[in-house]
Amino acid sequence: MAVAPFDVIVVGSGPGGGIATWRLAEAGLRVALVESGGRLRAGIDYGAHVNPYATLEPRLKAGFTSPIPNVSADHWERDHFTPVGDRPGHGVLRALGGRSLCWAGHSLRFGPGDYRHWPIAYEEVAPYYSKAERIMGVHGFKDGLWNMPDGEFQKGVPYRCGEQMLKRGADILKTRGRKMELVAQRKAIPTEKHARATCHYCGHCMAGCEIDCKYTSANTPIPMAMKTGNLTVFTESTMTRILSKDGRVTGIVYLDSKGQQQELSAKSLVLSCNSIETPRHLLINNLANSSGHVGRNLTSHFGITVTGIFPELHGRDGSNDDGTDYYHSLLSGLYWDQPNPKFEGTYQVQCGSGLHPSRLPVRGIPGYGAQLKRDLREWNNIHASMNMQGSLLVSSKKLVDLDPSRKDKYGLPLPRIHLHYEDSDVAMANDCVATCEEIIRAAGGRVILTPGTVDPSKLQIDYNHWVGTVRMGKDPKSSVVNTAGQSHDIPNLFIADASVFAAYPEKNPTLTNIALSWRTADGLAAKFRNREI
Amino acid sequence: MELDRRELFQVLGAGLAQQHQHTAPAGPDVAAYHPRALSAPQYKTLGALCDLLLPADADGPGAREAGVPYYLDVVLLYGNEAQRATWHKALDSAASDPAAAIAAWAKNELAPKTDADKFFIAFKQSAITAFYYSPVGKKSLGYTGDTAVPSFPGCPHPLHHQG
Numbered sequence: 244m245a246v247a248p249f250d251v252i253v254v255g256s257g258p259g260g261g262i263a264t265w266r267l268a269e270a271g272l273r274v275a276l277v278e279s280g281g282r283l284r285a286g287i288d289y290g291a292h293v294n295p296y297a298t299l300e301p302r303l304k305a306g307f308t309s310p311i312p313n314v315s316a317d318h319w320e321r322d323h324f325t326p327v328g329d330r331p332g333h334g335v336l337r338a339l340g341g342r343s344l345c346w347a348g349h350s351l352r353f354g355p356g357d358y359r360h361w362p363i364a365y366e367e368v369a370p371y372y373s374k375a376e377r378i379m380g381v382h383g384f385k386d387g388l389w390n391m392p393d394g395e396f397q398k399g400v401p402y403r404c405g406e407q408m409l410k411r412g413a414d415i416l417k418t419r420g421r422k423m424e425l426v427a428q429r430k431a432i433p434t435e436k437h438a439r440a441t442c443h444y445c446g447h448c449m450a451g452c453e454i455d456c457k458y459t460s461a462n463t464p465i466p467m468a469m470k471t472g473n474l475t476v477f478t479e480s481t482m483t484r485i486l487s488k489d490g491r492v493t494g495i496v497y498l499d500s501k502g503q504q505q506e507l508s509a510k511s512l513v514l515s516c517n518s519i520e521t522p523r524h525l526l527i528n529n530l531a532n533s534s535g536h537v538g539r540n541l542t543s544h545f546g547i548t549v550t551g552i553f554p555e556l557h558g559r560d561g562s563n564d565d566g567t568d569y570y571h572s573l574l575s576g577l578y579w580d581q582p583n584p585k586f587e588g589t590y591q592v593q594c595g596s597g598l599h600p601s602r603l604p605v606r607g608i609p610g611y612g613a614q615l616k617r618d619l620r621e622w623n624n625i626h627a628s629m630n631m632q633g634s635l636l637v638s639s640k641k642l643v644d645l646d647p648s649r650k651d652k653y654g655l656p657l658p659r660i661h662l663h664y665e666d667s668d669v670a671m672a673n674d675c676v677a678t679c680e681e682i683i684r685a686a687g688g689r690v691i692l693t694p695g696t697v698d699p700s701k702l703q704i705d706y707n708h709w710v711g712t713v714r715m716g717k718d719p720k721s722s723v724v725n726t727a728g729q730s731h732d733i734p735n736l737f738i739a740d741a742s743v744f745a746a747y748p749e750k751n752p753t754l755t756n757i758a759l760s761w762r763t764a765d766g767l768a769a770k771f772r773n774r775e776i
Numbered sequence: 777m778e779l780d781r782r783e784l785f786q787v788l789g790a791g792l793a794q795q796h797q798h799t800a801p802a803g804p805d806v807a808a809y810h811p812r813a814l815s816a817p818q819y820k821t822l823g824a825l826c827d828l829l830l831p832a833d834a835d836g837p838g839a840r841e842a843g844v845p846y847y848l849d850v851v852l853l854y855g856n857e858a859q860r861a862t863w864h865k866a867l868d869s870a871a872s873d874p875a876a877a878i879a880a881w882a883k884n885e886l887a888p889k890t891d892a893d894k895f896f897i898a899f900k901q902s903a904i905t906a907f908y909y910s911p912v913g914k915k916s917l918g919y920t921g922d923t924a925v926p927s928f929p930g931c932p933h934p935l936h937h938q939g
Contacts, residue, residue, distance in 0.1 A: 292922060295909040296803030296843060303854035310909070401930025443924035559933055563921035566928045600908035600919050606901065609885050611829045611878055619904065620835070620917055 249275040249475070249509040250771060252495055254482050254524075257341025258753050259740035259760035260515030261460020262375070266761055267513075268468040270768035275507055276465070276474060277497055279481040280318075280337030283344060283451075285462065289314040290453030292445065295601075311601060314338075314451030315345035324519060324658045325646045329699050331662035332706030333519050339478055340461030342517070342707060343753070347449050347568055348430035348457050349593075350381045350754040354390030356579055360746035362717045363726050365392075371758035379458040379757070380437040383429030390579045391750065397435045399427050400442075403564050405596025405627030406572040408553045412686030413574060416678075423678075424576040425594065431458035431754075432567050439463065446565030446599060480505070483653050485512065485528040492530070492736050498653060511735040511767065511776050515760065518709040518742040522643050523658040525713065525723075531730040536723050538643040540714045541660070542747045544705040546590070546631035547672055550605065550692035551683030556625035564597025569604075571595065574629065575749075577678070586671040590633035591749040592679060598624045605691070622691070629679040632705065634747045636667045643712050660709075664699035672697040710752055713742035728763030735776055739763045803911075806843035813852035813860055818867040819845055824874040825867075829900060830907050835916040842912035844903050851902065866895040 250272035253264045260276065268274045283289055295310035302310050307317055319334035326332070336342050352372050355365040369392070376395040384399035402410065406425075413425040432442045433456060440456040448457050455462040468474040479500035486494045486506070494508035514521045522538040525531050574592035583589070595604070598620075605622045608615060635641065640663040645656040676697060680690050694701045716722025719731035724743050730736040739760035741752045770776045811819035826839035839845075852860050869892065870877035881896035888894050907913040 294801055294803050294911075296806070296847065297801045299847060300804075300850050300854075303850065400928050404931040404933050407931045407933070443926070444928040445922060445924060556933070560918075562918050563923075563925065565921040598917055598919060599921070600914050600917055601922075603904065603908055606904055609882070611882055611900070613831055613833050616830050616833060616835070616916070619908075623917075 248494075249273045249507065251275070251511050251513060251767070252277060252507055252509040253513040253515060253739070254495065255341060255515035255517065255520070255740065256339050256460050256465060257515060257517060257740065258343045258346075258460060258756045260513070261340065261343060261464045262757050263513055263515060263739040263760045263764035264474060265464035265468040266764035267768055268471040268473040270765075270771070272473060272768060272771055274468065274474045275477060275509065276468075277477045277480050277482055277495065277507070278337075278339050278341075279479070280339060280341075281479050281500075282461075283314060283318065283338045283340070285451065285455040286453040289317065289344075289451035291447035291450040292453065312450065313345075315342075315449070323651065324660050325649055327659050327661040328640075328663040329702070329704075331660040331704055333658075333660055333709070334706060335517075335520070338461075339465065339476070340459045343459040344451055344461065345449060346707070346753055347570065348432045349570070349751040350376065350379060350383075350394075350429050350431045351573075351750040352392045352394055353748055353750055353755050354388075354392055354579075356390040357746070357748040357750070362715060362722075362745060368755070368758050368762065371762045372754065375754060375757045375761060378463060379431035379754075380433030380439060381429055381431050381754070382434040384427050386424065386426045388424055388426070388576060391575055394429065396429065397433055397437070400430070400434060400567050400571060402427060402572050403566065403596045404556050404559050404561075405553065405625070406594050408556065408686045408688060409572070409574070409594050409627050409629065409682055412682035412684070412688070415685040416682060421678075422576055422578070422580055423574060425572060425574050427572050428567070428570055428593075430567055432456055442567060444566050446568050448568040477507075481653060482524065483655060485524065485530060487528070487530060487733070490733060492733055510771075511737065513737045513739050513764070513767070515738075515740045517740055518712050519643055519658050519660065521738060521740055521742045522712040523645065523656075526645050527655055531713075531723055531732045531736055533732050534720055534723055536714055536721060538712050539639075540637050540711040541641045541643055541709065542635045542637050542711045544632045544708040544749070545635050545664070545668065545672075545702050546633055546705065547676060547694045547697060547701055547703065548628055548630050548692065549676055549679035549683070549690065549694070550626055550628045551688035551690050552605075552622050552626050553686065553688040554625065555687055557621070559624065561598035561624040564599060566597065569595035569597070569599070569602060569628075570630070574682070583671075583674060585674065586667040587636055588634040588671070588747075589749050590631050590671055590675050592675065593630045593632055594627060595630070596627040604628050607692070626691070627683075627688070629682070631672060631675040631679075632749055632751075633668070633671045633675065634749050635704075636665050637711065637747075638665060640665065662704060664702055668702065669697055669699060672702060708752055710741040710744040710747050713738050715743040715745045727766040728759065729766075737763055737767055803843070804846065806846040809846045809849070811845075811849045813849050813855075814864070814867065817871060818864060819849060821867045821871045821874055822848060825870065825878055825899065826903055828875060828878050829903055837912050839903055839907045842907050842910040844906040844910070847906035847909070848899075848902055862891065862895055863899075866892055866899070
């Protein structure tokens, strides 16, 4: 069946694609959203409120690895890439909403200091942060930090006891001249009246919010776009080729749910496939790469974990610490004003605590018997954990390219992810370990888990946080898209995902991805109004 | 596949409709369970090891009564043959004196060398997971969560009040 040309095809329905789709449809454009996965329904296809003893055998029999449903563990394709170097990871979640289904909701604005390394200023993005926070239902406290500006917050969620101890430790370090702030997390989880359900503090956010409280593309912008009547959604539809002619994209070829090849044509194309898949498709189609920078400038967050226990918390009531998942607070503000000469960039530390039987963070206690059982209860009840999130140094050693030998089931080359930790990365992690240990001890705690001196084998990459591979910039020789997210080479090709990030601070990427994609989509809609497309 | 607009809204409403249904179904009768991955003697040894690892105490029953042997047998049933063979061998070796076996394994816990040492670490971590998944394990922690509550008060400790 022939399909009439669309104004815009958006490929990928994750955080960037979801918001772009709504903005374009809202502007009156005829939009096709193409998503390689199907629908996963909150409360039906995922939801972690189960009795694991009742679900164990049915789920193992069905091929799952855990009795507790988890939207990422159950549905990710973890081998859709070739790793090169220091254990890179990558997970493709093929579903309507993409990886917005399995994020923790952490929503931190990049600050004016962070945008010094971008071709656009914070003030240009700030209005989009505000709009995004309102629609996402972000909760938080007003902390007044210059480089992590406050937003449009619903009421904040307080610390647990262990995180309160870490705050005490951080405050003591501040009296010794260290620059840092320990603040409560900011998450896209409504705590007050909102268009979505209000949080009921069950703590299963990352596993997939079964009441659709946590923001996802699937529960907010895509239904809003459907309401306009301007959107057609193609699920289980995998793009295999980008069509182009005379320096412009004209449409895509995709395989539908029955494996049949189909074509869509449009006046413009928005790629929102993520920071690995977007450059992969550009490289496969040999498009938009006159700069040679497609796939370059790859970066992410990486880290280690330090855990302490606080005897002062003995006997506290830990009966329900579930809250909004594990990390309720954040150590921030490190090296914003004065960089550390031993490494480039900086890190933040996500802080969590609480007694939760299904995650039980402190479990490596030696021994057995009655003492082990007492220690498991006591140590988990009085612990706090600190998880580093550092910005990985950008260099020629980190990139995405095409694997010359491995192909996916559609015959397309798989992406290779090259990751090699460098001296700056290791120095940053060692600084973080020392800082975390100092905070725990200053608060009266005892360090029970630490990597000690760090080497690359101890570092963990955050495979949800890749960015930078289709970099934004003003110079077409050193960047792929301009400050409007538009290809320097192909005027009707736009990128709306985190691959456009020009530089990467320590802060989580999703809120900025959504704000920028909103801005890019509004800019594209304006070009249609001005007949520039 | 084109997604129908009405269908999408039905789907999105499904999660909201279930937001206050938190009554998880009852689990199997673990006391009446007959092992399928392990032999009856191996299952008996596993039960003894479970109670040595996480015994009954003032906080409640131990790992055997919690159903941990059932859980581990089902995991092994859907595991691979090499994994089952490792467990069969270790459990057979411990059959005559489980207390002596676990004492010997635990001595090398921080620097495991033999297959038996490595088995102990796998057994211990799996049993801890299974125990705290069980109602008995949750009760032993004093845990009452995994439910819907209207607010999250944060740290209730009077000395740690968050301003």
